[in-house]
Amino acid sequence: MRKLIIAIDCDDVLIDSSARIVERYNAKYGTSIDASHMYREDLDWGAGSHEAAIERMNTLLEEDRILDSLIPSEETISAVRALASQHELHLVTGRQTYLEPSTRALLDTYFSGCFTSIEHTNYIASAASLEPRRSKGEVCAQLRADILIDDHVSHGKSVLSHGVREVLLFGDYAWNKTDDDIPGITRCHNWQEVLQNVETIGSEI
Numbered sequence: 001m002r003k004l005i006i007a008i009d010c011d012d013v014l015i016d017s018s019a020r021i022v023e024r025y026n027a028k029y030g031t032s033i034d035a036s037h038m039y040r041e042d043l044d045w046g047a048g049s050h051e052a053a054i055e056r057m058n059t060l061l062e063e064d065r066i067l068d069s070l071i072p073s074e075e076t077i078s079a080v081r082a083l084a085s086q087h088e089l090h091l092v093t094g095r096q097t098y099l100e101p102s103t104r105a106l107l108d109t110y111f112s113g114c115f116t117s118i119e120h121t122n123y124i125a126s127a128a129s130l131e132p133r134r135s136k137g138e139v140c141a142q143l144r145a146d147i148l149i150d151d152h153v154s155h156g157k158s159v160l161s162h163g164v165r166e167v168l169l170f171g172d173y174a175w176n177k178t179d180d181d182i183p184g185i186t187r188c189h190n191w192q193e194v195l196q197n198v199e200t201i202g203s204e205i
C-alpha cells in the first residue's frame with residue numbers, strides 16, 4: 001500500500017469538543033443551545049448576533065480552558081498511532097491560531113510524533129480577527145492530501161473541490177446528518193471504519 005497523506009481534523013474527531021463547549025456555554029450564559037446548533041451561522045446562540053456569539057465563544061475558550069481538559073479515547077489514540085505508522089498525517093483544524101498552545105499540548109501528550117504538521121485555519125473567527133481564514137480545501141491542496149478525516153460536511157465538500165481524493169466523514173453528529181449521497185464522501189461511525197476505509201483507498205491508489 002502506498003504511503004498516503006492524510007489530513008485529520010481535531011475537534012469532534014480526536015476529542016469530543018462540541019458537547020463540552022455547548023454544556024459550558026449554556027452554564028455560563030444561561031442559554032439552552034444544543035449540538036444541532038453547532039456551525040449554524042444563521043443562529044446567534046442567544047448573544048444578539050452571530051458575531052457576538054463568536055466573541056462569547058472566544059471568551060469561554062480562553063477563560064475556561066475547556067479544550068485543555070478533554071482526553072481522547074483509547075480507540076482514537078491507538079487508531080491514530082496505527083495510521084501514523086504507515087502514513088503521513090497532518091492535523092488540519094478549524095481552530096483559531098490563538099488556540100495553538102492547546103492543540104500542541106493535546107498532540108504532544110497523546111499523539112507524540114504522529115503528525116508532520118499542524119494547520120490552524122481560523123474557520124470560526126470574528127470579522128475583527130487579524131488571523132487569515134483559510135479553507136480546508138486550500139490547505140489540503142497545499143499538503144497534497146489524499147484523504148481528509150473530518151466531522152463537517154462543508155469541509156468535506158471544500159477539499160473535494162480542491163482535488164482531495166476521499167473524505168471520511170467522521171461520527172454521527174447532529175450537524176453532519178445528511179441524506180445526500182455525495183461522491184467522494186464516506187461516513188465512518190468509528191475509528192475501526194476509518195482504518196478499513198484508509199486501507200481500501202490505499203490499495204486502490
Ligand SMILES: [Mg+2]
Binds near residue numbers: 009012013150151152
Ligand atoms: Mg471538527
